[in-house]
Amino acid sequence: MSGAEAPRRPTIYDVAAAAGVSKSLVSLVLRGSPSVSEARRAAVLDAMARLDYRPSQAAAALAGARTRTIGVVLDDFRNLWFVGLLRGLQEGLSAHGFRIAVADGTLNAHVEASPLDGFLSMRVDGLVIATEPTPAMRVPAGLPVVVAGSRRGEVPGADVVANDDRLGGRLATDHLLELGHRRIGHLTGDGGAAQLRAEGFRESLLAAGLRAPVVRGEGSTTEEDGYRAALRLLGEAPGTTALFAANDTMAMGALAAARERGLRVPEDLSVIGYDDSPIAATHLLRLTTVDGRNAEVGAAAAERLVARTATEPSEPVRTALLTPRLVPRSSCAGPRDG
Amino acid sequence: MSGAEAPRRPTIYDVAAAAGVSKSLVSLVLRGSPSVSEARRAAVLDAMARLDYRPSQAAAALAGARTRTIGVVLDDFRNLWFVGLLRGLQEGLSAHGFRIAVADGTLNAHVEASPLDGFLSMRVDGLVIATEPTPAMRVPAGLPVVVAGSRRGEVPGADVVANDDRLGGRLATDHLLELGHRRIGHLTGDGGAAQLRAEGFRESLLAAGLRAPVVRGEGSTTEEDGYRAALRLLGEAPGTTALFAANDTMAMGALAAARERGLRVPEDLSVIGYDDSPIAATHLLRLTTVDGRNAEVGAAAAERLVARTATEPSEPVRTALLTPRLVPRSSCAGPRDG
Numbered sequence: 106m107s108g109a110e111a112p113r114r115p116t117i118y119d120v121a122a123a124a125g126v127s128k129s130l131v132s133l134v135l136r137g138s139p140s141v142s143e144a145r146r147a148a149v150l151d152a153m154a155r156l157d158y159r160p161s162q163a164a165a166a167l168a169g170a171r172t173r174t175i176g177v178v179l180d181d182f183r184n185l186w187f188v189g190l191l192r193g194l195q196e197g198l199s200a201h202g203f204r205i206a207v208a209d210g211t212l213n214a215h216v217e218a219s220p221l222d223g224f225l226s227m228r229v230d231g232l233v234i235a236t237e238p239t240p241a242m243r244v245p246a247g248l249p250v251v252v253a254g255s256r257r258g259e260v261p262g263a264d265v266v267a268n269d270d271r272l273g274g275r276l277a278t279d280h281l282l283e284l285g286h287r288r289i290g291h292l293t294g295d296g297g298a299a300q301l302r303a304e305g306f307r308e309s310l311l312a313a314g315l316r317a318p319v320v321r322g323e324g325s326t327t328e329e330d331g332y333r334a335a336l337r338l339l340g341e342a343p344g345t346t347a348l349f350a351a352n353d354t355m356a357m358g359a360l361a362a363a364r365e366r367g368l369r370v371p372e373d374l375s376v377i378g379y380d381d382s383p384i385a386a387t388h389l390l391r392l393t394t395v396d397g398r399n400a401e402v403g404a405a406a407a408e409r410l411v412a413r414t415a416t417e418p419s420e421p422v423r424t425a426l427l428t429p430r431l432v433p434r435s436s437c438a439g440p441r442d443g
Numbered sequence: 444m445s446g447a448e449a450p451r452r453p454t455i456y457d458v459a460a461a462a463g464v465s466k467s468l469v470s471l472v473l474r475g476s477p478s479v480s481e482a483r484r485a486a487v488l489d490a491m492a493r494l495d496y497r498p499s500q501a502a503a504a505l506a507g508a509r510t511r512t513i514g515v516v517l518d519d520f521r522n523l524w525f526v527g528l529l530r531g532l533q534e535g536l537s538a539h540g541f542r543i544a545v546a547d548g549t550l551n552a553h554v555e556a557s558p559l560d561g562f563l564s565m566r567v568d569g570l571v572i573a574t575e576p577t578p579a580m581r582v583p584a585g586l587p588v589v590v591a592g593s594r595r596g597e598v599p600g601a602d603v604v605a606n607d608d609r610l611g612g613r614l615a616t617d618h619l620l621e622l623g624h625r626r627i628g629h630l631t632g633d634g635g636a637a638q639l640r641a642e643g644f645r646e647s648l649l650a651a652g653l654r655a656p657v658v659r660g661e662g663s664t665t666e667e668d669g670y671r672a673a674l675r676l677l678g679e680a681p682g683t684t685a686l687f688a689a690n691d692t693m694a695m696g697a698l699a700a701a702r703e704r705g706l707r708v709p710e711d712l713s714v715i716g717y718d719d720s721p722i723a724a725t726h727l728l729r730l731t732t733v734d735g736r737n738a739e740v741g742a743a744a745a746e747r748l749v750a751r752t753a754t755e756p757s758e759p760v761r762t763a764l765l766t767p768r769l770v771p772r773s774s775c776a777g778p779r780d781g
């Protein structure tokens with residue numbers, strides 16, 4: 106408090122005084138609490154900017170000892186694309202003494218506005234968002250956050266480590282085109298990843314000079330959705346010789362639809378999925394698919410998180426896109442009349 | 444400290460004094476820390492017993508504010524039996540304002556001796572153990588813990604809410620017997636749940652007066668294990684007309700093995716699984732299976748946890764076994780020569 110003291114970093118008290126609010130309210134803003142009004146949040150963020158306040162250290166001090174745990178928010182446990190991501194995260198994080206805890210966004214939806222809130226109260230050292238980001242996902246200043254897997258919605262302040270879904274959509278479609286298919290349908294659904302894959306599909310078909318393809322989306326991307334969408338698509342376009350499904354789970358449903366219509370795979374109908382999930386690799390499916398390299402995405406996300414915990418939060422956010430690759434198995438072949 | 448004060452409950456300080464250790468060490472014992480020697484742990488537990496110390500309140504006070512989160516430890520994310528369990532837990536817990544965080548025991552194995560340690564440092568309000576318990580799983584006194592899904596190894600101090608796997612094994616086998624099958628094989632693997640199901644299988648066959656059946660276990664219970672075990676079993680006992688797999692994931696591998704040997708399901712070979720997982724219900728598999736009623740198991744486990752958080756930890760532990768039920772779909776029929 107003496108005028109003779111050395112220049113020092115601003116504290117949370119300085120921010121509170123400059124913003125005309127209490128220290129507790131600054132703390133709430135730091136934690137990303139949804140209970141703070143937008144006006145007061147803006148005042149606090151403005152004070153932080155004016156004072157060049159570095160929230161990471163104060164946030165850590167406020168939260169007390171950290172847990173060396175990274176929280177991972179997934180979309181749906183039934184869609185197994187995340188298994189590789191978790192393996193990559195675990196391998197990358199365990200070398201630095203971090204562990205992983207997982208939450209299914211849908212599962213906790215009744216309890217809290219954002220599935221992030223639970224992890225924040227559990228004092229995680231960082232977050233991985235591997236689901237569709239929502240506006241309710243407020244990230245506290247200074248907490249390392251990575252959006253991983255697909256480049257979907259934006260989360261301000263979060264790094265992105267993803268596979269290039271649009272390119273993957275092109276890879277899948279080009280594979281079918283190279284096999285000689287010209288009547289190709291696409292099964293898609295809601296969500297940013299599915300939309301990017303559908304864009305890649307359209308790009309490849311346009312580049313091949315083919316007319317607008319049949320694209321079927323019925324909502325979500327479950328096996329049931331894939332089954333229903335494939336039945337409708339094959340009914341509306343019976344000459345279709347190949348299907349590209351937005352993920353392996355939908356492709357599984359497409360295989361069931363093909364069987365129900367008496368179509369052999371791959372002799373009468375080729376089916377390609379996306380994700381290279383454990384289901385695709387089973388002996389039963391042997392599904393040709395696109396590998397989003399989720400283990401490598403997880404490892405890279407782990408690296409970003411570890412780097413973030415050691416650096417200033419003011420470092421600009423980065424987006425890293427990994428190149429997906431085709432995994433040919435037994436569910437695709439040339440068309441019979443091709 | 445005055446001799447005139449009213450009788451009061453013993454505190455952590457009383458326990459520390461009686462055991463001749465520090466308060467911090469009592470706290471470590473309460474948290475189940477593995478860093479305490481067995482001798483000192485025994486001295487603390489002995490002092491607690493002599494003083495009739497009730498650790499739950501003190502443990503809660505020590506840990507400070509709780510997180511209203513229940514930690515769930517799973518065995519393997521690829522085996523989807525747990526999806527119903529999580530749904531039941533979520534529905535039961537959210538009504539009381541609790542959320543769920545999940546860890547895969549295998550995934551965090553490199554980071555800590557026990558996957559419980561992570562959740563403990565995250566100050567969970569309770570634990571669900573839905574994996575094979577290990578001796579490293581030390582449960583802190585006063586923390587509500589439920590072993591859920593299958594009655595596998597013992598966790599001292601934990602309640603058990605499970606499906607009756609032995610009875611389920613009988614249900615599956617009796618279904619095949621009632622369809623007329625007499626040459627039935629079983630695909631099994633490591634783990635307490637698989638062992639109980641195999642016991643049920645043997646009991647039913649013995650009760651039917653059939654000789655010792657072919658049972659194949661190759662280690663774990665993945666799709667790959669089911670595929671390999673089924674191929675070997677069908678090679679060694681080519682007259683087999685029905686297979687009971689220890690879970691739906693192994694059954695999926697058995698379906699692939701049947702196809703590879705040119706056997707139609709169910710015309711040439713009936714296949715029954717266990718768990719009624721999302722995979723069994725797919726249009727592609729339509730797998731006859733045994734429903735362990737995991738959503739109800741989850742709801743009952745949630746009820747036990749909520750009750751435990753409101754009662755004294757001295758209440759004796761309980762075991763509740765739910766009766767599984769058969770789910771007939773399209774993968775079983777009578778034998779062709781039956």
